[in-house]
Amino acid sequence: MAAEALGEERPALFLRKATGLVRGWSVRDSLIYACLATNFVTLGIYEFTFAGPAFPKGQLITAVIISGVWVSFLVIAYTGLIVTIPRAGGDYVWQTRILGSGLGFVMAATGWWFILWLWAPIYGNILSVQLFQPLWATLKWTWPTGGAAWFTTHNGIFVVSLITIGLAGILVSIGMAGYAKVQRWCFIGGLIGFAVIVGLLLFNSRASFISSFNFEAHKLFGMNNAYAATNHAAAKAGYTTSPLSFGPLGPTMLLVPAMMFFILWPNWGATLYGEIRGASDFRRVFAGMFTGLWITVALTVIFLLLMAKTFGWGFYQNLNSLDYNATPQFGIWPYPFLFAAWLVHNTAFQVILILVLSLWFFGWVGTLFLSSTRVIFAAAFDRVLPDRAAEVSEKRKVPLYSLLLMLLPAVGLSALYAYNTTFVTYTLDATLVIAVTYLFSAIAVVVLPWRKRELWEASPASKVKVLGVPIVPVSGLITIGLLVFNLVEWLKNDLYFVNKPSSLVYMGAMYALAIVLYVGARIIRSRQGIDLGLINKEIPVE
């Protein structure tokens, strides 16, 4: 029998040789996960095109920092849950365990399964605007008809969505083993690409950028004096930019719900942890997510400051406003990294930079359906879904039925997204539904010390205190504040587009579907003599 002693002066515990005594996963891995999840390139820059023009009096940098501070409390709250109940399955496990089976299922099914159908075309559109459109434009490819602009058409958006869905489906089928390595290299490559952009913007003057922009715009799109033309077109459309500053706070706060599109996800992957938990665990779990979040915030602030310095703040916002008003300057999405690449008049360099920066997309797209298939499996094992939903083919190890439950609706929603002109504006629905799921996890963390007292008292999370007050439940309360603030703004303010009746019907239908599935399963299983109410019923101890 081997023994291992832990502790500083004298051993705090002895471990014997036994299965599963693994070391905690590295902070670096957690950091990369958090950073790719709060993907400032694919999600952040994409969202700025909408957020800046929608709230012209708001200040993006301030909004990003406020969001970062507020979401830091969500990181603390989730760290508390992770170290107290360290299980794969995250929100589903915590909510079913702390709040109840039915609620847990509805929140997990909507937030980790149904809404991911909508993320598929959103990701597809991001792939289109950050890879296909700039690549086609740079290479001046004219096939399909319209060249780069074809990707902005209904067919273009749909085809790229299908490519994205296919890619995510294949990656789920082959498993995470190979993709995990790809992910790490994508992160490194993506950072190198961003460093090149920083260098270009830092060491070139505004005059140099204007000259390059005009030169390349003429070369690729035949437009004369494009820089001035952009500002003129925005002014003509009635758009007025606020100069870069840090206030006023009121309009800036309205940007916070939009920032959630990319900044709300530092907790995305950190749900697995070792069996033996100690005081340092809280710090390690927290450090990974928190550092990942603040790297994202830092990259975003650097990017925005460099935009202001080299592009000109007004020009950057004008570019976005033209796209926001459905009149993009070159007929394609105004990808700022493409315009930064124009500072080097070399097509090969521009193409390589576009490809390297697309690693931010490819490093994360593989996880699109991963959590969904896990929720489907969990629901099938709980007998809420038919057993077949958890089947994995013997030969190819493909979770065929769960994949179909993801792929088919995702294809349908992609068609709606591409061909129904209003559906595309429901992009923030994808954030809202997950925020509701988070809200219930935040409630779970607040009630945890009362609902699961022993578990809480034994958790390293209960020992983390400020002035004698445990900070995890307090952070849960602050997180509830963040999520309620966002939900209220999303639902009352027309500018986020999520409160349209059809959007509300769409989201309501998802909750209704989850409730119908759960209630239906309870009834059907009850007729079969299986009581689903027993699943999470605690056996008495005495």
Added chain:
Amino acid sequence: MIPVRVFFATDIHGSEICWRKFLNAASFYKADLVILGGDVTGKVMVPITAHNGHWEVVFGGEKRRIENKEELEKIQTQIRNRGSYPAIVTPDELSWMSKEESAVDERFSAEMLSSLDRWLDMADGKLGGGQIPCILNGGNDDFFEIDPVIESSPCVTFAEGKLLDLGGFHLVSMGWTNPTPWDTFREAPEEELAPKIEAVARLVPDMERAIFNFHAPPYGTGLDEAPALDATLRPIHGGAVMKPVGSKAVRDAIVRYQPMLSVHGHIHESRGVKKMGRTLAINPGSVYGDGVLQGALLELNAKKGKVTKYLLVNG
């Protein structure tokens, strides 16, 4: 013929709260018999240092000073509920144990066996002196010294290597697994596992009504997915990369013999159900550290020779 209701749990790893729940599971789920599939003993021993008039312990990452016996009792219960063994030692004993591995081994064994003794006494009271059949098995993490202790219990049946008749069903059990990175007690290469399985499978008179109670899950079935580890036993890529670690010999045996039911444990993260031909294979998983007893509630029909109902529960 009345169906038989079975509650199966596994891998409680010394968690006293899970053991108590296991003993109450028969009445709670109205089960006719209960089976614990192995890895009964804990992995961690927490020293409580006795000083003049007080005790000291580091638990949950926090150093605590214990002033009276009531508090001492409370902390011992908390330690046991988490699957650890409290060991009251003098400062000198602790110093000696921190230097001498054999002293730790000796104390660990003593604590495990006395804890098991206490558990079996509890079982006697809870199970009506054997009125509710209770079947226990070793797992790869259980050292061999526990076998005779369980064997000697009047109300618990030790199942390792035996054929047990469960009112029309035939249960055979094996706690051995294929090799792990931790070099545990009951593990053997696949080529040695196959004859061990063969030896118990040969005892079964009728595979239509057979239950395999093998601690190792069958390889590549989704019941055996564990986080892939690097050379330092750290999960790769944040635990997102899973790999099958079950036994190929167990898998081959299930495919070949096609028992009615096959119950497994060992891989805590891999809670699930898999249909392998006519065999229903189940791993209820384990979250013993949370004080939650995961299990499988099964209804068996001897006439049909099949599992008519199953439900994975978190009790």
